[in-house]
Amino acid sequence: MFTPAADANGASYASFTFRVAGQWRNGEWRIDTDPTPNTITVDVTAANDAPAGANNTVTTLEDTGYAFTAADFGFTDPIDAASASGANALAAVKISTLPTAGTLTDNAARSMQVTASASPTSMPEN
Secondary structure, three states: OOOOOOOOOHHHHEEEEEEEEEEOOOOEEEEEEOOOOEEEEEEEEEOOOHHHEOOOOOOOOOOOEEEHHHHHHHHEHHHOOOOOOOOOOOOOOOOOOOOOOEEEEEOOOEEEEEEEEOOOOOEEEE
């Protein structure tokens, strides 16, 4: 089995030489090796690698929604950027967990908005 290095690809990426050998000749077991070396060349086709996101902190005013943009998610596609087909564009964001405070909604304009919880109208007494 041949395994290329991670994220490596290209035509004629690697090659090796070999000779075949047989063990049966004229009714007897013996090693009989091909006198001519042969070559196998391995071409490795580029794969569409997964993009990456980045942690981020955004700030909004109390009682004011914040509409996220693509830049807020830190989308990069550095491995594919070096390929002949180039980097991919951000297609979607998959939400893994919901916020523990406020609400996260899809505002139907291919973006999301978070709204902070309203401030309390009175403070509890001790």
